[in-house]
Amino acid sequence: MVDAVLAAVLTAVTVSSTAYQRPDADVLTIALVLLTSAPIVLRQVAPVATLGVVLAAQLALAVLVGNSYPEGGFAVLIATFTVATQCSRRVVLLTFGATFAVVVGTVIAMAGHSIPTPVLWSELLKGLLGIVVAGVLGESVKRRTEYTERLAARAERAAADERVRIARELHDVVAHHMSVISLQAGVSRYLLDTDRPAARTALATVEEASHEALSELRRLLEVLRPADAPGADYEPQPGLASLEGLVERTRAAGVPVEVAVSGEVRPLPPGPDLCAYRVVQESLTNVIKHAGPAAVRIVVDYGEHTLTLRVLDDGARPAGDGPPGYGIRGMRERTELYGGVLTAGPRDEGGFGVTARLPL
Known part of the structure; x- marks a missing residue:
C-alpha cells in the first residue's frame, strides 16, 4: 500500500513536470516518463528489475529528448536504496556498477543535445552522489535489520x-x-x-x-x-x-x-x-x-x-x-x-x- 501511494505521487509529479516543460511531448516520451516512476510500486517484489526499468527509461529519455527529468531521479534513488537493503552484497555491487555506468551514459547522451557543460557536470555529480548516499543508507538499514534479527534469534x-x-x-x-x-x-x-x-x-x-x-x-x-512481584x-x-x-x-x-x-x-x-x-x-x-x-x-x-x-x-x-x-x-x-x-x-x-x- 505504501509503495503504491509512493509510486502514484512520484508518477504524478513527474508527468506534471513533463507536461509543463514539454507541452508537445509525444506518446513515447510520456510512456518513458511513466516508466521512470511507476515501477516503484514493485520495488519490494523485484528490486533489481525495478531499478533496471527505471534506469533504462532515464537513459532512453536522455537519448531521445536530452533530459533525464530530475523528478524521475527520486525513483532511481529509492530503487537503489531498496536493492541495498534486500539483496546480497554481491548483487548490490554488480547493480551499483551498472547504475554508475547508466548515469555516465545518461550524461553523455545529454551532451549530444547541446546541454551546457556545467549542467552536465552538475547532473553527473548529483547522480553519482545520490546513488552513493542511497547505497550507504540502504546498507546501514540492512545491517541494522540483520543485527536486530540476530538479537531476536539470540533471545x-x-x-x-x-x-x-x-x-x-x-x-x-x-x-x-x-x-x-x-x-x-x-x-x-x-x-x-x-x-x-x-x-x-x-x-x-x-x-x-x-x-x-x-x-x-x-x-x-x-x-x-518478576523481581517486583508482591511477596517475592x-x-x-x-x-x-x-x-x-x-x-x-x-x-x-x-x-x-x-x-x-x-x-x-x-x-x-x-x-x-x-x-x-x-x-x-x-x-x-x-x-x-x-x-x-x-x-x-x-x-x-x-x-x-x-x-x-x-x-x-x-x-x-x-x-x-x-x-x-x-x-x-x-x-x-x-x-x-x-x-x-x-x-x-x-x-x-x-x-x-x-x-x-x-x-x-
Missing part, C-alpha cells in the same frame, strides 16, 4: 535454554524427592500393622521429603516471578553446603551413604555449586529407583583447579538401568554447561558409578 535461543534449564531443575527436584516419598510410603504401609515405630519413622521421612520438595519447587517458581522472597539455590541434608534424606530412605571429602573445602561459584549438588542428587535418585539394595559412597575432591565428584554404589544391578530417561543426560548437560566432563556407567567391581569433573 529465542536464550528462552529455549532457560526452558531446558527449568525442566532440568524440575526433573531433579521432583525425581529425587518423589523417589524417597514413594519408597518410604511403601515401607510404611508394609510396617503399619507389624512395626508401628518404624512406620512412623518412614512417614516422618515422607513428610520431610515432601516439605523439602515443596520448598525447592517454591524457590524455583519464585525465580520465574528469593532464597539461594542448594549447593554442596546442603549435601548433608541430601545424604540424611537418602539414609532415611534406607540407603546407606558414606561421604568422603578431600582437599581444601571452599565456597564455589553459584552455578558449579548447584551443578555439583544436582549431580549428587540425581545419582542418589537413580540408586533409590534402580539399584535395589545398595550402599553408596560419595567422594568430593576439591582439587587446585578441578572439583571431582564420584557417586559409587554396589547395587546388584546398575543404577540407571531401566527405561531411558533424562537423568544421566541432564547431569551431563549440566556439567558440560560449566566446562566439565561427566562419565557414568557400570563398574567392574559391580554396581554403578558417576564421575563429574568441574573446572574451578
Whole structure:
C-alpha cells in the first residue's frame, strides 16, 4: 500500500513536470516518463528489475529528448536504496556498477543535445552522489535489520535454554524427592500393622521429603516471578553446603551413604555449586529407583583447579538401568554447561558409578 501511494505521487509529479516543460511531448516520451516512476510500486517484489526499468527509461529519455527529468531521479534513488537493503552484497555491487555506468551514459547522451557543460557536470555529480548516499543508507538499514534479527534469534535461543534449564531443575527436584516419598510410603504401609515405630519413622521421612520438595519447587517458581512481584522472597539455590541434608534424606530412605571429602573445602561459584549438588542428587535418585539394595559412597575432591565428584554404589544391578530417561543426560548437560566432563556407567567391581569433573 505504501509503495503504491509512493509510486502514484512520484508518477504524478513527474508527468506534471513533463507536461509543463514539454507541452508537445509525444506518446513515447510520456510512456518513458511513466516508466521512470511507476515501477516503484514493485520495488519490494523485484528490486533489481525495478531499478533496471527505471534506469533504462532515464537513459532512453536522455537519448531521445536530452533530459533525464530530475523528478524521475527520486525513483532511481529509492530503487537503489531498496536493492541495498534486500539483496546480497554481491548483487548490490554488480547493480551499483551498472547504475554508475547508466548515469555516465545518461550524461553523455545529454551532451549530444547541446546541454551546457556545467549542467552536465552538475547532473553527473548529483547522480553519482545520490546513488552513493542511497547505497550507504540502504546498507546501514540492512545491517541494522540483520543485527536486530540476530538479537531476536539470540533471545529465542536464550528462552529455549532457560526452558531446558527449568525442566532440568524440575526433573531433579521432583525425581529425587518423589523417589524417597514413594519408597518410604511403601515401607510404611508394609510396617503399619507389624512395626508401628518404624512406620512412623518412614512417614516422618515422607513428610520431610515432601516439605523439602515443596520448598525447592517454591524457590524455583519464585525465580520465574518478576523481581517486583508482591511477596517475592528469593532464597539461594542448594549447593554442596546442603549435601548433608541430601545424604540424611537418602539414609532415611534406607540407603546407606558414606561421604568422603578431600582437599581444601571452599565456597564455589553459584552455578558449579548447584551443578555439583544436582549431580549428587540425581545419582542418589537413580540408586533409590534402580539399584535395589545398595550402599553408596560419595567422594568430593576439591582439587587446585578441578572439583571431582564420584557417586559409587554396589547395587546388584546398575543404577540407571531401566527405561531411558533424562537423568544421566541432564547431569551431563549440566556439567558440560560449566566446562566439565561427566562419565557414568557400570563398574567392574559391580554396581554403578558417576564421575563429574568441574573446572574451578
